[in-house]
Amino acid sequence: MTDDSLYGRLRSAILSLDLAPGQRLSERGLEPEFGASRTPIRAALMRLESEGLAQRDGKNWMVAPLNLDEIRALYEYREVLESATTRLASERASREDLEELAELASTSDAGETPEHSLDAGTSFHLELARISGNPFLEDAMRSVLTRLYRTRWLEVQSAESRDRVHAEHSSIASALLAGDSASAELATIDHLRGTDERLRQSVASDRLRLRASGIAVD
Amino acid sequence: MTDDSLYGRLRSAILSLDLAPGQRLSERGLEPEFGASRTPIRAALMRLESEGLAQRDGKNWMVAPLNLDEIRALYEYREVLESATTRLASERASREDLEELAELASTSDAGETPEHSLDAGTSFHLELARISGNPFLEDAMRSVLTRLYRTRWLEVQSAESRDRVHAEHSSIASALLAGDSASAELATIDHLRGTDERLRQSVASDRLRLRASGIAVD
DNA sequence: CTCTCGACTGTGGTATACCAATATGGTATC
DNA sequence: GATACCATATTGGTATACCACAGTCGAGAG
Incomplete structure (x- = not known):
């Protein structure tokens, strides 16, 4: 059930509220936390954006807020x-x-x-x-x-x-x-x-x- | 109406059948054709995949076939x-x-x-x-x-x-x-x-x- | 002639260096 | 003390080098 891919771990972090709704995310900031480089992190964020779990605030990323x-x-x-x-x-x-x-x-x-x-x-x-x-x-x-x-x-x-x-x-x-x-x-x-x-x-x-x-x- | 971004051009090429349904796409092969490097091409393909216009066949990309x-x-x-x-x-x-x-x-x-x-x-x-x-x-x-x-x-x-x-x-x-x-x-x-x-x-x-x-x- | 095996070419996946733009914070001036 | 401005740090966007893997084509052995 658990998905240990970077995407899956980011998704879990958002759904479990480990990453708070509305929290700003920086691609480089996520590198050390998830042990991956920007390229796969960007890919995961783009996928999460298409699922409505991440959003863009201008050029910056954020966890999708609750509304x-x-x-x-x-x-x-x-x-x-x-x-x-x-x-x-x-x-x-x-x-x-x-x-x-x-x-x-x-x-x-x-x-x-x-x-x-x-x-x-x-x-x-x-x-x-x-x-x-x-x-x-x-x-x-x-x-x-x-x-x-x-x-x-x-x-x-x-x-x-x-x-x-x-x-x-x-x-x-x-x-x-x-x-x-x-x-x-x-x-x-x-x-x-x-x-x-x-x-x-x-x-x-x-x-x-x-x-x-x-x-x-x- | 026309979107001159790489994503928009790729999307138009698919919708206008310039890229045939089922046609295989390679990231590097698209570089010269669209004048961009792999990074934005990959981003565009991932977005098109989420919209059902591109698909993956194993690890390879293809234009979504008609079914x-x-x-x-x-x-x-x-x-x-x-x-x-x-x-x-x-x-x-x-x-x-x-x-x-x-x-x-x-x-x-x-x-x-x-x-x-x-x-x-x-x-x-x-x-x-x-x-x-x-x-x-x-x-x-x-x-x-x-x-x-x-x-x-x-x-x-x-x-x-x-x-x-x-x-x-x-x-x-x-x-x-x-x-x-x-x-x-x-x-x-x-x-x-x-x-x-x-x-x-x-x-x-x-x-x-x-x-x-x-x-x-x- | 056929089959097998190996070198090679092409693939996507990843890490990273560089760039332009922007936000920030400190300093100097009014 | 307030404000304006400039140096700097941080951001995302892009290009590219390197990696592992897979599919292919060719040569050599049977």
């Missing part, structure tokens, strides 16, 4: 993608696909750590996208989940939220297993709207504490 | 994006936005060249995405239009196709101006399905001729 407007737009976008994904998955998925999806839904056990819950949720939504049969939907979902990763981490801090996510994933998987496309689509939309709401409340309420940790939220 | 399965998946993906885009645009667009959109629709005049028709169509769909108010939908539409550019070029060769595209764009704009969201969404879906069908017929019927020109279609 409430962007989160809202991402959830709207995700609802477009994922409702269609659920519908297509219902039309196309094999029995085995759906059983694996149900297993992934049950794996996101509430007793686990926030990290496990987050990764399990990521796997669930990516598998759902995969069985939709459209690789562009899958790529778009992967991109959205990546962009939302750092904020989703906030939401999944409370055991109550993890329980709710778990139950909602199970509802989606059950509806798909029952062949009820409409219910599955509605369950997906409910899940996203609930998650969005809980998440943005977390961000808003934690904003001051976050800022105290050096994490700016626009 | 009928991919075209089908792209149109399915695009229908997901653009039906939602139309709905959101109908909810949010100002009167000025919609009038500009209608103007763009009428600009795609049937008497123009294929290139003009294609660029006008691109502008229409990008403007529609812009007034949806969601930057991620807009970026995704831009990406889809870029990936489909070379194949759309085939479809727009006949004046008859250009007429039809023009009429369909006008229908969408009219429905939006009338505030009829449902009709606009249906007109968008009709437009895409018709375009998809005409396009894939063009590709299929031209496949042999294309191959004779060195353009492989999988």
Whole structure:
């Protein structure tokens, strides 16, 4: 799962908040920290930029900041993608696909750590996208989940939220297993709207504490 | 409109088929042709890879080939994006936005060249995405239009196709101006399905001729 | 004539030197 | 003391040298 390439290590550092949102990055400054020279560092930064994890501020690099407007737009976008994904998955998925999806839904056990819950949720939504049969939907979902990763981490801090996510994933998987496309689509939309709401409340309420940790939220 | 950066020139060369789909590219081989050294060439190739215009074949670079399965998946993906885009645009667009959109629709005049028709169509769909108010939908539409550019070029060769595209764009704009969201969404879906069908017929019927020109279609 | 093996050419990957532009900080002047 | 200006350090952008690897072509052995 862990990617020990320079790109993977930089990505992990950003997603784990080791590199704070909004933090300025210099290519030469990253050389000693990651033990690589500017050429591969630049390549990794360019790739991270295309994924929305790094940005340019003029000519300088920075870790992509957290932005409430962007989160809202991402959830709207995700609802477009994922409702269609659920519908297509219902039309196309094999029995085995759906059983694996149900297993992934049950794996996101509430007793686990926030990290496990987050990764399990990521796997669930990516598998759902995969069985939709459209690789562009899958790529778009992967991109959205990546962009939302750092904020989703906030939401999944409370055991109550993890329980709710778990139950909602199970509802989606059950509806798909029952062949009820409409219910599955509605369950997906409910899940996203609930998650969005809980998440943005977390961000808003934690904003001051976050800022105290050096994490700016626009 | 033209981008004289190295990236822009490489992109144009691919989209205009000066660099044939499937053609192998070597970083050093591009140096004399584009008058730049490997470093910026590599950067441009990596960016084009993230946009789906260049690919890697093992360690080697190649111009992204044309692939009928991919075209089908792209149109399915695009229908997901653009039906939602139309709905959101109908909810949010100002009167000025919609009038500009209608103007763009009428600009795609049937008497123009294929290139003009294609660029006008691109502008229409990008403007529609812009007034949806969601930057991620807009970026995704831009990406889809870029990936489909070379194949759309085939479809727009006949004046008859250009007429039809023009009429369909006008229908969408009219429905939006009338505030009829449902009709606009249906007109968008009709437009895409018709375009998809005409396009894939063009590709299929031209496949042999294309191959004779060195353009492989999988 | 065929097959195998080796030298060679070309590939991308990386490190690094150099350049121009810009931000910075200290100093001198008002 | 404030401000303007200049030296300097740091930045990203680019060109290039070197490396390891792979694919190819040719020569030599069977």
